[in-house]
Amino acid sequence: MLGELNTVLTERDAVFASLDRLLADASLARSRVAIVEGPVGSGKSALLHGFLEAVEGASTTVLRATASRRDQSVPLDVLAQLGQTTRLPQPLRVSLNDRLTAMMARASDMDSTDSTLSHDSVADLREILLALVDLAEDHQIVIGIDNLHYVDEPSLRCLSYLVARLQQARVLVVLTHDAGRDLTNSPHCSELLNQPHATRLTLDMLSLTGVTDLIACQLGEHEARRLAADFADVSGGNPLVLNNLIRDHLSGIGQYPHGYSRALFSCLVNSDPETLAIVRALAVLGSGASLTDLAWLAGVEEWRTSGELHWLNAAGLLRGAAFRHPAAAADIVGDMSKAERDHLRLRAAELLHTHGAPAAAVAQQLVAAGQADRPWACKELLAAAEDALATNRVRAAVDYFELARQTDADGPAKAAALAGLSRAAWQLDPLSADRYLDPLMARVPPDDLDPRDLVETILQLSWRGDIGSMTMLLDELERRGQQAQGFGAEDIQGISTWLTCLYPAYARARKPVGLGVKTPAEIPQPNPWLTAASLANDLVRGHSGNIAAQAEKVLETVPPDTVSLWSGEAVVLALLCLAYTDKLDLATSWCDRLLTDSTGRDTPTRNAVLTAVSAEIALREGDLTSALSKAEAAMTIVSPRGWGAALGLPLGCLILAAVRTGQLDLAAKYVALPFPEKMLESRYGLHYLYARGHYRLAAGHVKSALADFLSCGELTKMWAAHGACLVPWRIGAATAWLRLDNHTQAKQFARDQLSKIPPGSSRLRGLALCVLAATSGSAQRARLLEEAVELIEECGDRFELATALTDLSSALRDVGDHRNARRISRRAWHTAKACGAEALSREIAPEHVDDTSAATTRKNLKALATLSEREMQVATLAAAGYTNQEIAAQLFITASTVEQHLTRVFRKLNLKRRQDLACELPMVS
Numbered sequence: 001m002l003g004e005l006n007t008v009l010t011e012r013d014a015v016f017a018s019l020d021r022l023l024a025d026a027s028l029a030r031s032r033v034a035i036v037e038g039p040v041g042s043g044k045s046a047l048l049h050g051f052l053e054a055v056e057g058a059s060t061t062v063l064r065a066t067a068s069r070r071d072q073s074v075p076l077d078v079l080a081q082l083g084q085t086t087r088l089p090q091p092l093r094v095s096l097n098d099r100l101t102a103m104m105a106r107a108s109d110m111d112s113t114d115s116t117l118s119h120d121s122v123a124d125l126r127e128i129l130l131a132l133v134d135l136a137e138d139h140q141i142v143i144g145i146d147n148l149h150y151v152d153e154p155s156l157r158c159l160s161y162l163v164a165r166l167q168q169a170r171v172l173v174v175l176t177h178d179a180g181r182d183l184t185n186s187p188h189c190s191e192l193l194n195q196p197h198a199t200r201l202t203l204d205m206l207s208l209t210g211v212t213d214l215i216a217c218q219l220g221e222h223e224a225r226r227l228a229a230d231f232a233d234v235s236g237g238n239p240l241v242l243n244n245l246i247r248d249h250l251s252g253i254g255q256y257p258h259g260y261s262r263a264l265f266s267c268l269v270n271s272d273p274e275t276l277a278i279v280r281a282l283a284v285l286g287s288g289a290s291l292t293d294l295a296w297l298a299g300v301e302e303w304r305t306s307g308e309l310h311w312l313n314a315a316g317l318l319r320g321a322a323f324r325h326p327a328a329a330a331d332i333v334g335d336m337s338k339a340e341r342d343h344l345r346l347r348a349a350e351l352l353h354t355h356g357a358p359a360a361a362v363a364q365q366l367v368a369a370g371q372a373d374r375p376w377a378c379k380e381l382l383a384a385a386e387d388a389l390a391t392n393r394v395r396a397a398v399d400y401f402e403l404a405r406q407t408d409a410d411g412p413a414k415a416a417a418l419a420g421l422s423r424a425a426w427q428l429d430p431l432s433a434d435r436y437l438d439p440l441m442a443r444v445p446p447d448d449l450d451p452r453d454l455v456e457t458i459l460q461l462s463w464r465g466d467i468g469s470m471t472m473l474l475d476e477l478e479r480r481g482q483q484a485q486g487f488g489a490e491d492i493q494g495i496s497t498w499l500t501c502l503y504p505a506y507a508r509a510r511k512p513v514g515l516g517v518k519t520p521a522e523i524p525q526p527n528p529w530l531t532a533a534s535l536a537n538d539l540v541r542g543h544s545g546n547i548a549a550q551a552e553k554v555l556e557t558v559p560p561d562t563v564s565l566w567s568g569e570a571v572v573l574a575l576l577c578l579a580y581t582d583k584l585d586l587a588t589s590w591c592d593r594l595l596t597d598s599t600g601r602d603t604p605t606r607n608a609v610l611t612a613v614s615a616e617i618a619l620r621e622g623d624l625t626s627a628l629s630k631a632e633a634a635m636t637i638v639s640p641r642g643w644g645a646a647l648g649l650p651l652g653c654l655i656l657a658a659v660r661t662g663q664l665d666l667a668a669k670y671v672a673l674p675f676p677e678k679m680l681e682s683r684y685g686l687h688y689l690y691a692r693g694h695y696r697l698a699a700g701h702v703k704s705a706l707a708d709f710l711s712c713g714e715l716t717k718m719w720a721a722h723g724a725c726l727v728p729w730r731i732g733a734a735t736a737w738l739r740l741d742n743h744t745q746a747k748q749f750a751r752d753q754l755s756k757i758p759p760g761s762s763r764l765r766g767l768a769l770c771v772l773a774a775t776s777g778s779a780q781r782a783r784l785l786e787e788a789v790e791l792i793e794e795c796g797d798r799f800e801l802a803t804a805l806t807d808l809s810s811a812l813r814d815v816g817d818h819r820n821a822r823r824i825s826r827r828a829w830h831t832a833k834a835c836g837a838e839a840l841s842r843e844i845a846p847e848h849v850d851d852t853s854a855a856t857t858r859k860n861l862k863a864l865a866t867l868s869e870r871e872m873q874v875a876t877l878a879a880a881g882y883t884n885q886e887i888a889a890q891l892f893i894t895a896s897t898v899e900q901h902l903t904r905v906f907r908k909l910n911l912k913r914r915q916d917l918a919c920e921l922p923m924v925s
Contacts, residue, residue, distance in 0.1 A: 015201050019051055019174065022199060026172040027140050033163060033173045033195050035148070038203030039315035040267045041240030044176040045146050047203065051174065052144045061087055061139040067150035069270050076104050078145060078155035092131050099124040103158075125161055132162070136169040143173045148189065149181040150270075156188040163195060179314055205237030205316050214239070218246050234260050234324050236316020240267070260324060261331040264317055274300045275308050280340075283332035284348045284365070287322030293355070294321065297347055345369035349377075359383035360396075367399045378409035378417065385420055392601040397424040415440075415448035423456050423565060427605050430463055431642035437461070441469055446476040452564075455495060455529055459565045462502055463644030465678020470499060494533030498569075501536030502645075502683050504718035528566035531558055535573050539580070539726075540719040548586075551577035555590050568606050575613045579620055580726050582763050582795040587617045608637035612650040616687070619653050622798030624836035628657040640673060645682040647675050652687030659691070659698050660799055662839025667695045683726065686712050690727035697736060706736035728753070728764055734771040743775040750775070763800070766791030770804055773811065782811040793881065799840075801881055802832040806844055823916060830880035866908045874901040879917040 015036065022032040038044045045066075056062040065081035083096040103124050135141060145151065151159070163173055175192075179202070192198075206214065211232040216224035227249070235241035244259030253259075268276050281297040282289060295305040312318040323329050333341055349365035353376055363384030366372045372381060385400035401421035405414060418440050426433035437460055446454065454473050461470045478492050499506045531554055538547045551574035558570050571594065578587035591614045598607050615630035631653040640647055651670060658667035671692055679685045693708035712729035734749035750771035757764045766788040773784035785808040792801045805828035812821035825844055832841040867875065870891075877887045884898045891898075902914070911917065 015047065015203060016051075018199065018201050023055060023140075023142070023172050026142075027170055029168055029170050031163075031166045031169050031171040031173070031197060033192070033198035034175070035193060035198060035200045036174065036176045036203060037179045037200060038176075039179050039205065039238070040271070040311070041238045041263060041315055041317070042179075042203045042205065043239045044178075044203055048144050048146055048174055048176050052142060055142055056087070059139060060142060061085070061135060062142045062144065063088075064144045065146070067145065067147040067152070067155075069150050069272065072150050072152050075152055075154040076100065076158070078151045079158050080104070082143065082145075089135070092135060095131055096128060099128050125158060129162055129165055132166065132171070133169050136166075136171055139170075141169070141171045143171065145174070146176050147270075148175045148177040148192075151189070153186065153188065156186060156192065160188045160191045163192060167197060178311070181311070206232075206235075206239060206242065207237065208232050211235065211237060211242060214242060215246060219249065223249075235263075236319070236324055238263065238316035241316065261328045264323075264328055265331070265335070267315065267317060272308075274298070274304055275312070278305055278308050279312070280332055280336065280344060281348075282318075282321060282323070283329040284344050285351075286329065287320075287326075289321055291321070293351055297344065297351060342369040342371060346371060346374075349380075350374065353380060358387075360387050363400045363403075367403055370403075372403050372407045378404045378407040378413050381407070382413065382416055382420065385417075385424065389420075389424060392603060394424050394427050394602045398428065411445070411448045412450070415444045416450060416453060418444060419449055419453035419457060422460060423453075426460050426565065427603050429638065429642055430460070430605055430644060431639060433460065446473060449476075451477060451480070451491075455491070456565050458495060458499075459529075459569060462499065463646055465503070465645045465676060465682065467499075467503060467506060491527060491530065494527075494530040497540075498529065498533040498536045500719070501540045503678075503681055504540075504683070504715050505681055528558060528564045528570050532566060532570040532573055535570065535577055539573075539577060547577045548581045548583045551575070551581075551583075552586065552590075568609070572609050572613060575610075576616070579613070579617050582620070582761065584617055584621050584796050588614075588621070591617060604637050605642075608634045609646070609649075611637065612646075612653065615650060615653045615657075619657055621796055622800065622802070622835040622837075624657045624661045624799060627653055628661065628836075631657065640675075645676055645679045646684050648679050648682065648684030648686070648688035651675065652684075652689075652691035654691075655688070655695050656691035659694050660840075661836050662842070664695070664698055668699070671695055680711070681715070683715075686715055686727050686729070689715075690729055690732060693729075693732050693736070697732075697739065702736050702739045706733055706740070709733035709736060725753075725756070725761075725764060728767055730756075731764070731767045731771060734768075738771070738774055746771055747775045762791040763795035763797060766795070766804065767800065770807060773807065778811065778814045782808065782815055782817075785811050798831050798835040798881060799837050802828050802835065802837055802840055802844075805831060806840065809844075827879055827881065827917075830876065834877070834880040834882070863909050867905060871901050871905050871908075874898055875905045875917055878902060878905075878914060 019034060022034050026032045036044050036047060049064075052062050052064055063082040063085045065078045067078050071077045080100050083093070083100050085093070088096070103121055106118060106121055132141060145159075208228060212224045212228040215227055215231060219227070231242060231245050235245060241260055241263040244263045246259075248259040264279075268279060277298040277300055278294060281294050285293060285297060291302060291306055291309070294309075295302040298305060300308070309318065309321065313320065316324075318324065336344070345365045345368045349362050349369065352362045352365065353374070359380045362380045366377055366381060372378065381400045381404035385397040385404065388394070388397035388400060398421060401417050401424055404417035405421060407414070407417075409417070418436060422433050422436035422440050425436055437457070440457065441461075449457070454477055458470050458473050461473075474492060474495060477495075478489075496506075535547070535550060535554060538550060554570055554574040558567055558574075575587055575591055575594075578584075578590070591610060595607070595610050595614065598610060601607070611630055612634035615627045615634060618624075618630060619627035631650045634650040635643070635654070640651070643650070651673065654670045655667050658664070658670065675688070679688060689708045689712045693705040693712075696702070696705035696708060709729045709732035712727055713733070716725070716729070730749045730753040734746040734753075737743075737746035737749065750768045753764060753768045753771075757768070769784045769788035769791065773781040773788065776784060785804060789801065789804045789808055792804050805824050809821045809825035809828055812818075812824060829841055829844045832838075832844060864872075873891060874887055877890065878884075882890070884895045884902075887898045888895045905917070906912065909917075
């Protein structure tokens with residue numbers, strides 16, 4: 001009879017078969033009681049109602065009732081539901097209802113502690129019993145009651161009386177009951193369950209096979225194979241959860257957690273209040289909470305908590321003391337009112353603090369509650385914030401610092417909270433940090449700040465260029481002297497040296513800049529500001545021979561973490577020092593590694609600065625397109641207003657790259673961008689002034705360009721006599737003098753640059769020689785430019801190489817060496833095209849439109865046609881000046897393969913030197 005009711009849940013056929021047998025037995029005037037047990041959500045109710053619908057007919061009368069926790073206090077509620085069955089004969093239904101009405105009027109005599117019934121109630125029950133026996137003569141009776149554990153006590157008493165006396169009637173009683181619910185505390189329920197003709201039937205959770213079958217029925221075999229394992233894990237085999245997951249999948253909502261959470265809620269709605277309290281406590285404390293802690297937070301006895309957890313695990317709704325999907329915890333917490341949620345969070349924080357839990361666990365509860373009125377709260381929040389910064393969870397740190405600031409803690413603690421808040425917010429967006437930095441400077445006495453907070457604040461102020469405030473904080477540090485543990489005169493001198501490097505006009509230090517500053521190797525466990533100061537010292541004093549080695553040592557030893565802003569400053573300064581000293585391959589390698597490490601970290605400011613440095617390195621390599629895109633990205637991550645004085649770095653790169661790519665309109669847009677005045681007084685201002693000078697040269701404003709280059713000189717001259725040349729401003733000034741047709745001044749600046757070039761600086765020497773060549777006669781000009789080309793090739797700047805090659809081609813043409821002039825011009829064109837210098841490539845191209853060049857090209861067309869596609873690619877890149885390693889990286893082949901291709905190219909084109917390639921290859925856009 002019931003086989004077709006459950007074609008999918010084949011694991012439950014045994015239950016249906018048992019009900020069929022019991023129904024058959026009852027039809028022989030041997031009444032039976034079936035108790036269907038199973039965890040919540042296992043499908044007991046669906047099974048019962050399906051069974052009742054299937055058996056109800058002309059020869060079978062069904063009486064049904066559903067008990068609920070909500071109506072458990074209503075006397076005789078379940079018995080009354082049984083009497084309302086519409087298929088009962090009219091006289092019988094009226095009689096039953098009359099008797100029930102009379103019994104309900106006397107419900108007060110049914111004390112749950114008294115197992116006896118009043119004389120009148122017994123009389124009414126006998127009448128009901130006789131009516132049922134009479135009905136069973138002609139109709140088989142099936143009584144179905146759902147949720148036995150919620151049946152009101154008076155109904156239980158009456159049911160136990162009736163069932164015990166219907167043993168010889170054609171009656172089947174089917175009851176459902178949640179496994180794990182204790183019914184022994186009700187004697188009438190125990191009596192009902194222990195009838196001699198009672199049979200217990202169990203519904204277990206679905207196995208993986210059952211889950212697969214159910215999914216296949218609704219979603220198909222393919223989806224069943226794909227989803228079964230995940231769905232079984234999340235549902236725990238609970239049919240209620242599983243059906244919710246399948247429904248969500250069909251609707252496109254997704255597999256989980258929505259279905260799991262909804263099913264969990266539906267089970268909790270009709271559960272005991274203690275169950276809900278325990279689940280809420282679990283949602284707040286998280287997985288792994290101890291039984292004792294859960295019981296305390298829920299306000300439920302420990303033995304009861306253990307029982308409820310067992311019940312929820314049996315139903316597959318929990319996995320131990322954890323939700324089967326973490327999103328359910330958020331749903332449970334979100335379902336509470338704000339007052340309930342905050343109260344529970346505060347109690348959880350108090351519990352965790354008492355047990356000595358990690359500060360982060362306590363702080364999370366306090367922040368979630370939005371309150372921290374406990375005396376220990378501020379200390380916990382500050383500790384959690386520092387831990388969050390150490391693990392790059394900057395937004396969490398901001399939340400912790402913000403709440404700590406709102407507590408009633410003492411002055412130093414609140415000062416630490418505000419300073420930490422400013423520091424953490426600065427790593428997200430320097431501009432947004434101003435709303436914390438301003439009150440920190442205005443309302444917090446410097447005495448309240450820890451020395452390390454003072455120096456971190458100095459770095460933030462440096463972006464503003466607020467030298468007055470920086471000086472005040474240094475004065476405070478110096479006043480404290482040795483009283484500040486782990487902080488002394490060396491630290492003050494180090495920060496002063498670094499400030500002088502950043503703002504050349506800063507004259508805070510009493511000693512000459514750089515004295516007393518040790519190198520990182522000499523400092524045991526160096527403070528990050530001393531590491532930055534040591535680099536700054538060598539930079540402003542022009543110790544270029546030591547800068548690159550020291551910068552690499554910094555990158556190897558200073559952790560680029562976010563706990564200290566100074567660690568980041570030291571790393572950035574080290575990268576720039578490598579770029580300033582033309583160690584571009586090394587700088588690129590380190591910068592790429594650091595940017596990769598930053599992926600996924602919540603540190604936008606750090607990412608923006610590293611991206612700007614990467615753009616500057618690309619610019620110095622002559623990779624103009626990359627420099628332009630990276631600098632734009634840096635100013636997208638942090639808005640121009642947020643950069644402060646450091647804006648000069650990405651903005652200068654954007655302007656110069658735009659000029660060199662021939663995009664003067666774009667360069668003009670960036671030149672017009674507002675910037676803080678203090679930027680022009682900073683080291684970063686050098687990048688901007690130098691770039692703006694080149695824009696003004698390209699735009700024809702030569703005198704203004706000269707003024708910008710000379711301003712760079714004024715800034716650098718405030719350092720030591722032989723300070724580092726961060727930008728080749730003398731070369732820029734000499735170029736401007738050439739444009740003004742003043743060769744004497746141009747030559748003077750070029751020679752001045754040559755006299756101040758540190759050992760190993762091939763870029764500056766090559767650029768200076770190019771200027772000297774422009775002021776020399778034809779024969780000497782070609783010789784100087786040949787030497788300049790060799791020097792610039794060493795530093796790897798393809799744009800400056802293309803420019804020098806163009807000048808050399810012109811010089812060779814002037815002395816009548818047309819063949820070499822064409823060869824060099826072709827190489828210059830390929831190099832300019834490769835680095836994105838479109839304006840320069842257009843300038844070079846017309847030089848090749850002559851009869852001799854055309855004849856040569858026609859002569860070699862057949863030879864060029866013999867080159868394979870890969871050989872042509874390799875030859876073109878080699879003509880543009882790329883090394884074998886660089887070609888291999890671009891084409892994703894090995895360097896030895898590049899060498900083999902070039903060997904075949906030389907043979908096919910009858911060439912002997914790599915330099916001849918540019919002369920033989922066609923010029924294509």
